[in-house]
Amino acid sequence: MIHNIGVVGAGTMGIGVSHAFAAGGRSVTLVDVSDEALDKAREAIVRDLRMAAMFHRTTEAPGEVLDRITFTTKLEGLADAGFVVENVTEKPEIKQEVYKGLDEICPADCVFGVNTSAIPITRVGAWTGRPDKVIGTHFMNPAQLKPLVEVIKGFHTSEETVALTQSTLAEIGKESIVVNDSPGFVTNRVAMLTVNEAVMLLEEGVSTAADIDRLFVTCFGHKMGPLATADMIGLDTILYSLEVLLANFNDPKFRPSVLLKQYVDAGLLGRKSGRGFFDYATTA
Numbered sequence: 001m002i003h004n005i006g007v008v009g010a011g012t013m014g015i016g017v018s019h020a021f022a023a024g025g026r027s028v029t030l031v032d033v034s035d036e037a038l039d040k041a042r043e044a045i046v047r048d049l050r051m052a053a054m055f056h057r058t059t060e061a062p063g064e065v066l067d068r069i070t071f072t073t074k075l076e077g078l079a080d081a082g083f084v085v086e087n088v089t090e091k092p093e094i095k096q097e098v099y100k101g102l103d104e105i106c107p108a109d110c111v112f113g114v115n116t117s118a119i120p121i122t123r124v125g126a127w128t129g130r131p132d133k134v135i136g137t138h139f140m141n142p143a144q145l146k147p148l149v150e151v152i153k154g155f156h157t158s159e160e161t162v163a164l165t166q167s168t169l170a171e172i173g174k175e176s177i178v179v180n181d182s183p184g185f186v187t188n189r190v191a192m193l194t195v196n197e198a199v200m201l202l203e204e205g206v207s208t209a210a211d212i213d214r215l216f217v218t219c220f221g222h223k224m225g226p227l228a229t230a231d232m233i234g235l236d237t238i239l240y241s242l243e244v245l246l247a248n249f250n251d252p253k254f255r256p257s258v259l260l261k262q263y264v265d266a267g268l269l270g271r272k273s274g275r276g277f278f279d280y281a282t283t284a
């Protein structure tokens with residue numbers, strides 16, 4: 001069993017991933033470049049732990065779980081990590097720098113779980129000197145609540161790494177499905193296209209945001225429509241993921257909608273900024 005877990009990136013995903021491992025009894029070191037992001041992450045984790053206690057998903061006091069998380073801006077804090085889940089911004093150039101640092105700092109047997117939406121795991125492996133220990137751990141959002149993780153096997157990922165990853169996830173109550181490497185994997189190759197097409201419908205004035213989503217919820221039985229889903233993921237993350245898919249497949253079907261770019265330029269990033277296709281000013 002791996003006790004020391006590193007989590008890099010304290011945004012939407014890093015918050016849920018840290019919560020999930022700490023609630024599973026692991027010691028977590030959460031690293032971000034931004035003190036502000038770390039402060040917000042701490043607040044969000046406290047709020048989510050209180051919700052978990054309120055809904056009887058845990059018997060542990062929120063403070064006890066929180067005490068297992070160390071918040072830091074220093075990557076050196078991961079010098080004794082056995083497993084790292086990386087959740088930084090979906091920009092290959094940003095992630096590559098992080099892997100360079102992780103490769104130098106973390107123990108030689110530490111496994112790197114890549115929580116990316118679309119970047120090929122084989123490419124991330126090539127940024128390190130340990131491609132056999134690099135694996136995709138695509139958590140779903142919110143990570144502390146979603147029971148399944150899409151695990152992606154890169155070209156050089158060893159069977160030992162796959163087994164260790166699956167058991168590490170199982171120990172904190174997560175099921176996993178292993179898929180082979182491909183940009184966007186299974187989930188996001190489909191989901192990003194669906195969201196982008198829904199934004200294009202809005203852009204063309206075919207329908208309103210509320211009605212586009214209602215059609216999916218009411219007619220298809222989805223829990224959330226594509227635009228509310230985009231707001232939950234983060235519109236910047238959707239845009240960067242489409243850019244990665246477009247660059248990797250060279251297929252114009254992944255061309256991001258102009259309206260999506262405009263929302264990101266305007267700082268309307270969805271739930272995390274308080275407004276996206278819908279307004280969260282009172283609930284964010």
Ligand SMILES: NC(=O)c1ccc[n+]([C@@H]2O[C@H](COP(=O)([O-])OP(=O)(O)OC[C@H]3O[C@@H](n4cnc5c(N)ncnc54)[C@H](O)[C@@H]3O)[C@@H](O)[C@H]2O)c1
Nearest residue numbers: 009010011012013032033037087088089090116117141233
């Ligand atoms: N949002 C989702 O629903 C979702 C789901 C699955 C996977 N992902 C993937 O997870 C990753 C993170 O997404 P997110 O939604 O949490 O993004 P986010 O924008 O909410 O958070 C990213 C965080 O990374 C930090 N960061 C940037 N550069 C860094 C560095 N060099 N070192 C440490 N921290 C750094 C930022 O300060 C920020 O706090 C992305 O690759 C994304 O594609 C997102």
